[in-house]
Amino acid sequence: MQNAAFQEKFVEDGPQQVSFSATGGEYFRIWIVHVLLTIVTLGIYSAWAKVRSNQYFYSSTRLAGSSFEYHGNAMAILKGRVIAVLLLLGYQILSHISVSMSLLMLALLLGVTPLLLWKSLQFKLYNTSYRGIRFGFDGNASEAYTHFLLLPLLTITVVLTPFAHQRLKRWQHRRSRFGTSSFRFEAPVGKFYLVYAIMVGVALAAIVGLGLLAFAAQTSAQNLVWFALLFYVVMAALSPLFFTMIQNVIWNHTGLREHEFRCDMKWGGLLWIYFTNMLGIIVTLGLFTPFAKVRAMKYRLESMSMIVNGSLDGFVAAEQEQIGATGEGVADFADFDLSL
């Protein structure tokens, strides 16, 4: 028995699919207790709830036989959230008092947002580990301003949006590291332009198609409401299309040392999950929320795999200090999705 265990050879070489073993039922039980404690403590417990949920999700995520681990400190997250609340409250109050004050406050918020987002990325990655090695995020303040403030400004030109998106992702992935090894990102700008072009094409086709349909059906004013609704549903269906295409491009061009990543997300699969989740949440008055969250996470995570070239044994831990959680607190509140 002992020998068998010792002789076992890890066969990591080759494609390794990510597996996610969390279930909606188990997360529901965790979630409902967290909601109660969060309400009773007037929100204070939310920091501990976040840590517990993340620990559950991370330890349920396995790659090549090992699971991930979340190390976030609840007290640090609570401090971050308190600061975030004070910032947003201050903005709310000042914006009611006078226009100039609110503009000043808005400029101030916009000014610190890149820094906070950068800190949030650092916090997230530093507090994630795999095989006992922590992830990390480098970069500096001026890079943060370039990528979170200047690049978004480029989107005003519209035609430069795919370029800005590619540069943002390139920075985000190349500055991320596992231990001392930085990730590679080699997606060409052209692929981003292709995704955006397809989106514009599909959206235009949908608009023209619906318009012709409305015209052919001799739509009366009352039916127009239904067409507007149909239009909304069609447009909502396009967001998972964009998400799948862009995620596939991003991850299929990301690597770590000699290893590569693959992402094989399907529009139909994600669309089905989006719509059934929304329906479930409405019908159950929100009780389906934890199930919905697990379903969406499972689909996204299990679409990912790593093409391992040889073995995953050779990564080395980096020396690093703990990151403050203010950025994480603000990012939580502002609901930034940094994965896109």
Next chain:
Amino acid sequence: MLAGRYYDGRTSRAHRVQLTVQDGTALLEGEAERAVPLDALRVSERSRHAARKVTFPDGATFEPDDQHAFNSLLEQTGHQDSSVVRAHGSWRSVFGSLAAIVVVLALAYFFLLPLLADRVAQALPASAERQLGQGVLEFLDRRALAPSALPLQRQQRIAAAFAGLHAPHDGAPPYRLLFRKSRIGPNAFALPSGDIVLTDELVQLLPDDGAVMGVLAHELGHLHRRHMTRRLIQGSAVAAAGTLLFGDVNAVLSGLPALALDLHYSREAETEADDYAAEMLEDNGLSLSSLEAVFKVLGQLDKSSVAYLSSHPLSEDRAARIRARRGD
């Protein structure tokens, strides 16, 4: 004996090891050798589907191959889960939590929040409330309102009649009565700034100046009871709670219940202002029938669905409430 992988925290190498526990000490043997007292180790929380790990003081980790065997080993060594983790595991505490959430939320929504908002609104100086409504009138004047076409004499008569009435309670706020021609149908409303706007269209719809007094008393009620501030506080609290609970799924979805819940507060405020108006008319020796006439007119408007949404109670109910009051 428990087989698993050991990571030393310095490299990602997976060491094949066996874990045994002897006399309160955890022993690792195999590709790595260690002996650490149990109370220096941290075990991640119990769950059915997630991997449980052992973390050493220096950040090294042990991940067992067989979670069930690991759980029974933990039981043998007397490991205790925290109370929160045990609550996750039992269906009884899950349903208990669900029931408690419903009760707490309902209590907060129907009693605690209105009470709290009322206290805060009363404590807030009137000048602060005025700040809230700054610019609203200018905006409306530009977009939805035009100068009144009502004869000046009629305007003065209404203003003088209302100024002659006294409020049913002390501390009535100063107000300014404004006449406007409306582009959005018959309406009357009070702004936090203390302005009561009365549209020509509504004056023309109402049978007499007595009914106009009823409408104005209702609007003064909104001002006196600080309804705008209260709804602002209540609305923000409900929206914040909605975002906290359901925000991570869909921003639009989490906003909808807040909107629906706000309508309840809105109808409550209308009823309160109706009562205030009735009290004011009674106090001044005026007949409540004129207030009833107002709701009759509004009831006809409901049918043609102009300007009044379900943010107000049904006009028939409002009239019935006044009739019941007269019967008292």
